[in-house]
Amino acid sequence: IKEETYNVQDLTQQSGLTSRGEMSGVKGLVIHHSGGRGDSSGLINTAKSRSSQGQPYWAQYGMNRDGSVFQYGPGKANHVKNSTGRLAPAGLGNHNMHGIEIIAKDDNDITPEQHAAIKHFAAWHQAIHGYDAKTGFYGHSEMNPGHRHNEGAGIAGDLRSNFDKHVKNYKAKYGDQSTPDTTQAPEKQPEPQLKEPPKLVRTRSERAHV
Numbered sequence: 001i002k003e004e005t006y007n008v009q010d011l012t013q014q015s016g017l018t019s020r021g022e023m024s025g026v027k028g029l030v031i032h033h034s035g036g037r038g039d040s041s042g043l044i045n046t047a048k049s050r051s052s053q054g055q056p057y058w059a060q061y062g063m064n065r066d067g068s069v070f071q072y073g074p075g076k077a078n079h080v081k082n083s084t085g086r087l088a089p090a091g092l093g094n095h096n097m098h099g100i101e102i103i104a105k106d107d108n109d110i111t112p113e114q115h116a117a118i119k120h121f122a123a124w125h126q127a128i129h130g131y132d133a134k135t136g137f138y139g140h141s142e143m144n145p146g147h148r149h150n151e152g153a154g155i156a157g158d159l160r161s162n163f164d165k166h167v168k169n170y171k172a173k174y175g176d177q178s179t180p181d182t183t184q185a186p187e188k189q190p191e192p193q194l195k196e197p198p199k200l201v202r203t204r205s206e207r208a209h210v
Contacts (some may be wrong), residue, residue: 001127001167005174006120008061009070015044019075020056020094023111026129028092028136029122030080030099030143030151032059033106039054043101047072059099067117069100080143087142089135098125099140107154115155122159124169 033041040062047058061080063069079099093131102108102118137159139152159166 001124001170001174003124004193006124007069008121009038009068010042011044011070012074015047015072017044017047017051017073020078021076023076024096024097026096027131028088028097028138029125030059030097030138031102031118031155032079032099032140033102033104033110033148033151034062035085035148036103036105037065039064040072041091043103051139059101061098061100061119061121063100063102063114063121065103065111065114067113068145071118076161081138084087087145088138092138092143103150104166106148106154107150110155117158118155119166120170120173123167126163130170131210134160136162143183162163173205 018062029068034046036042041064052056057078058073059073060073060077061069061071075097077092078094080094080097100118100121102110104114122137126136139150139154139156139178141148141151142156
């Protein structure tokens, strides 16, 4: 899968948000939902409002109701907290995980378009950053138990369990971007043409003696 095969709209200039520090690589993706409706502009305005109040909390990516994806937070973002009792390993956090906010009130409010798109986005994101799919996807509630009941957990569990299928579906939709075989096949030699034997032409005197 190549980076250019998936369309992510860049809204980082429009948002005006700044990175919250340096990241030490990207080892996973956290699935959030916004808790409301609206679109990219509403999500950006919420993030800017929080920032102005000294609460710089947002994710790197967002997803509209139609499944289209945009990036509005550059670099490192504060989208999870260090909590005890979480499912995700202790070494994962804001410093090495991206987040995506699915614009929905809760998990039950996610549209069919968003359900399909998050699988495609996850396949693309994992291919670009190269982390382990079996340990790289978590819902916000799995990172911060008690934050919101089961937020993103069902989606993340499906990504961990059925990732190979989602990659296959991605390639079927956007084209298989595996490295093509550049070896040249041997040239096909033309098959020999059988020549017909020459016809025997008899002279008049030969025909008279037959």
